[in-house]
Amino acid sequence: MIAEAYVIEAEVQVLGMLLFDQAAIARVIDMLKAEYFSVHSHQKIYQAILAVHSSGRTTDVLNVCHQLKINGQLLEVGGHGVVGRMIDTVVTSANIDHLAALIIESRLGELIACRAF
Secondary structure, three states, rough: OOOHHHHHHHHHHHHHHHHHHHHHHHHHOOOOOOHHHHOOOHHHHHHHHHHHHHHOOOOOHHHHHHHHHHHOOOOOOOOOHHHHHHOOOOOEEEEHHHHHHHHHHHHHHHHHHHHHH
């Protein structure tokens, strides 16, 4: 099983990459679902990114925060600062596929473990 802290960091990195690189969303949109994120606020941020993307707007920090505000979720996820900090350590989205797969693998592992009991 993958360490929870590593998965949470992977989630932050994926969200940051999606905010950093508009083209990155096309690489994960078909395989990564909001419910795969282990942190509830990350699920909400990802859903906001998808909503902004589907409306044809740029999936940057301002538009995603605006979408979260419209949804009444901006404060719930930690505000502009939390969303903005997600891109602080991102310099490339080159490994988004690997990190998205790690998130999916972790979630599927949890589901299998739950069914085993």
